[in-house]
Amino acid sequence: MKIVVTQTIPEKGLRVLREAFGAEAVLVTSQDGPIPRAKLLAAVRGADALLPMLTDRIDGAVLDAAGPGLRIVANNAVGFDNIDLTAARARGVAVSNTPDVLTETTADLAWTLLMAAARRIGEGERYLRAGQWTCWSPMQLLGMDIHGATLGVFGMGRIGQVMARRAAGFSMRVLYTDVNRLPEDAENALGVVFTDKAALLREADFLTVHCPLTPDTRHAFSDAEFAAMKRTAVFVNTSRGPVVDEAALARALRSGEIFAAGIDVFEKEPRVHPDLLDCENAVLIPHLGSASLETRACMAALAASNIVAVLRGGEPPNRVA
Numbered sequence: 001m002k003i004v005v006t007q008t009i010p011e012k013g014l015r016v017l018r019e020a021f022g023a024e025a026v027l028v029t030s031q032d033g034p035i036p037r038a039k040l041l042a043a044v045r046g047a048d049a050l051l052p053m054l055t056d057r058i059d060g061a062v063l064d065a066a067g068p069g070l071r072i073v074a075n076n077a078v079g080f081d082n083i084d085l086t087a088a089r090a091r092g093v094a095v096s097n098t099p100d101v102l103t104e105t106t107a108d109l110a111w112t113l114l115m116a117a118a119r120r121i122g123e124g125e126r127y128l129r130a131g132q133w134t135c136w137s138p139m140q141l142l143g144m145d146i147h148g149a150t151l152g153v154f155g156m157g158r159i160g161q162v163m164a165r166r167a168a169g170f171s172m173r174v175l176y177t178d179v180n181r182l183p184e185d186a187e188n189a190l191g192v193v194f195t196d197k198a199a200l201l202r203e204a205d206f207l208t209v210h211c212p213l214t215p216d217t218r219h220a221f222s223d224a225e226f227a228a229m230k231r232t233a234v235f236v237n238t239s240r241g242p243v244v245d246e247a248a249l250a251r252a253l254r255s256g257e258i259f260a261a262g263i264d265v266f267e268k269e270p271r272v273h274p275d276l277l278d279c280e281n282a283v284l285i286p287h288l289g290s291a292s293l294e295t296r297a298c299m300a301a302l303a304a305s306n307i308v309a310v311l312r313g314g315e316p317p318n319r320v321a
Contacts, residue, residue: 013300113262152204155211213240226252250275
């Protein structure tokens, strides 16, 4: 038995694998950060299961390098756009993800970005640390109120719905758009109103993105979208980087087409568009959506449990292909 884990993960996940198959069956590659391609291809040879990260491209070449004994790729993420699902299906390899366990934590982070961008927290901290703050002033670093504003949710899946529930605590009106409209009773329970993308852009004071990356959502937010938003609007993305055209977002921030942005994910991670780095009104963080001790441990354990299920002849509880 050989299970390849492409980066160090919390002990909770490793314990699930080691208790099921023994410590000698679990190979954890010895680097932090994305595994080099050549090392990945070498490490997976003869593997029965892979537990990769969202930064690992798992394509046909990797699946073939593993060999015919490979039975599952258990992605340690809720997204799975890093995995060639067609290639996996063609080889009879199951693919799973880690949904639900990171929903609340990612929504916490999205709300953190929304508030920090609205109230200019990043700017204020840099201003203070630079020794520039000399006195209180009634016109200093004025931001946008959150309470009573309109929240626009682009993608009303698990995380989008949690964001809507949080918005109720701030007495916000919540609009949303999605390829699949919620049932009427679900809309009523959440207090949300379905609308189209144009109205969402036009009416939202805060627009938060929670959609998957698909051909239709790639660069779903570019020059035209930012031009259609309020000049006082705050834009937040914790979904996938390529959903946003970073150069266009930088132009919108620098020109004042929108007020501010909070961004956790980027088009070409870890690279960030240099124009975006120069925007004082952008709060930028390094993909921390699920980065809490408990959530990352639960993600690792869930990925591991998918592997255990398949290698014991069962069905993975979180199968996506």
